[in-house]
Amino acid sequence: MLGGKLERPATMSLNQRYRCTRQQSVAACEPLANEDFGLQAEAFTSPPKWHIAHTSWFFETFLLEPYLAHYRPLEKVYAVLFNSYYNGVGEQFPRPRRGLLSRPTVAEVMAYRQHVDQHMEALLAQEQHPQRREIEQRCRLGIEHEQQHQELFYTDLKYSLFCNPLLPAYMAASAQTPAVGPIRRPAWHSFAGGLVEIGDDGAGFAFDNEAPRHRVYLAPFEFGDRLVSNAEYQQFIDDGGYRRAELWLADGWTALQASNWRCPHYWFQRQGRWHEYTLHGPRELDPAQPVCHISAYEADAYARWAGCRLPTEAEWEHAAAGQRVNSPGAAEGYYHPRAAAKGSGPGQLYGECWQWTSSAYAPYPGFTAAAGAIGEYNGKFMCNQLVLRGGSCVTARGHVRASYRNFFYPGDRWQFSGIRLARSL
Numbered sequence: 001m002l003g004g005k006l007e008r009p010a011t012m013s014l015n016q017r018y019r020c021t022r023q024q025s026v027a028a029c030e031p032l033a034n035e036d037f038g039l040q041a042e043a044f045t046s047p048p049k050w051h052i053a054h055t056s057w058f059f060e061t062f063l064l065e066p067y068l069a070h071y072r073p074l075e076k077v078y079a080v081l082f083n084s085y086y087n088g089v090g091e092q093f094p095r096p097r098r099g100l101l102s103r104p105t106v107a108e109v110m111a112y113r114q115h116v117d118q119h120m121e122a123l124l125a126q127e128q129h130p131q132r133r134e135i136e137q138r139c140r141l142g143i144e145h146e147q148q149h150q151e152l153f154y155t156d157l158k159y160s161l162f163c164n165p166l167l168p169a170y171m172a173a174s175a176q177t178p179a180v181g182p183i184r185r186p187a188w189h190s191f192a193g194g195l196v197e198i199g200d201d202g203a204g205f206a207f208d209n210e211a212p213r214h215r216v217y218l219a220p221f222e223f224g225d226r227l228v229s230n231a232e233y234q235q236f237i238d239d240g241g242y243r244r245a246e247l248w249l250a251d252g253w254t255a256l257q258a259s260n261w262r263c264p265h266y267w268f269q270r271q272g273r274w275h276e277y278t279l280h281g282p283r284e285l286d287p288a289q290p291v292c293h294i295s296a297y298e299a300d301a302y303a304r305w306a307g308c309r310l311p312t313e314a315e316w317e318h319a320a321a322g323q324r325v326n327s328p329g330a331a332e333g334y335y336h337p338r339a340a341a342k343g344s345g346p347g348q349l350y351g352e353c354w355q356w357t358s359s360a361y362a363p364y365p366g367f368t369a370a371a372g373a374i375g376e377y378n379g380k381f382m383c384n385q386l387v388l389r390g391g392s393c394v395t396a397r398g399h400v401r402a403s404y405r406n407f408f409y410p411g412d413r414w415q416f417s418g419i420r421l422a423r424s425l
Helices: 014-028 035-037 047-069 096-098 104-124 130-164 230-238 250-259 298-307 312-322
Strands: 188-191 195-196 214-218 221-224 267-269 272-280 281-284 354-360 386-389 406-408 422-424
Touching: 014 047, 014 130, 035 047, 047 104, 047 130, 047 298, 104 130, 104 422, 130 272, 195 312, 214 312, 221 312, 230 272, 250 298, 250 386, 298 354, 312 354, 312 386
Parallel strands: none
Antiparallel strands: 188 221, 195 214, 221 422, 267 272, 272 281, 354 386, 386 406
8 A cells, every 4th residue: 555555446335435534544654754754844734643643533523522422532632632723622732833742652643543443433333323414424524524634644744845955755756657748738618607506516525615506607708728837837937927026916926025936836946957846756847747836826926927817716616517527646646746638628627736716715605604613614714715626636536526615825835736727708
């Protein structure tokens, strides 16, 4: 299972899905040295060990303690150490100091996972439990929550490893590593717009922020058929994109000057040539692959420079509706975005880079957060952030869909975030 490659049944029961997801997180740790588990380069990242423990805390807090009779926590203090932001269930250890938690050890964290898994197996076996429906709903939420942290595991680890002058690789490149390829010429897909529906259609799992499904009016627009490439973004840099204030939003220009941005995160030059740090270590920049690890400010500035704009989230969802969801994810050996392939519809919608939209992360009309601490999952973050759509190369397979709403602050660059262009007609 090196690197997290697991066989997945075509159809899985809830128990199988739980077990597979939990194994996936442990498998992702196999390439790590013990010293890697505590890495936390910035306050907005978390150490690998914390992600592994926090996902167990979620199942313990929201399933085992309320629903499994006579359950006893392995260590009561873990309720504080591994609580992320749920104020309704108690205090939290300060996020910026998670890297200081040398104890519990890695072995103790893995023992904690085993403890939780054993009791979750017992709970899920109780098919006649009087609250079986609530258990199934919360377990599915916990699975999707763990898949979110699997992605954060990779993005946080990449950020921390890049701070090391050795530029160490998470794991060696494999046959799955995308090779340098030709740049596909950009094309546009036209949409008539009108009154359309977006949001959760009720066909499967969805987070609360994807509901309720509702109507929005779209003016006619064009949607780029692929993501912006490294080569195209380099043209923006070469044309003085980071020096031209007229291209930037005011907050973006302030962020650029404060952080001295001159290129996407993880880009650097060696002997006059652009290179990029990846989870496989540093390598020369592939011009055909999508530009990634950029902020919404950079994405917006590039779009202005190109005479375009970023799509709204409603435009993105409308364009993606009916398109095949193909997101192989890190479990299949992909740890970096791939160049665009030929296709008839909009491509690179899923499984390469999260795509910034111009839409503020806000509640849909009629949105109501769930009662209790579980309602803190998404609703309380609906302020000062922007929506991203699609999914990235380290998103778990089966985790994304057309209505999925990711969200980050516009200055964030450590995620696999890229650019999809749009134009008004």
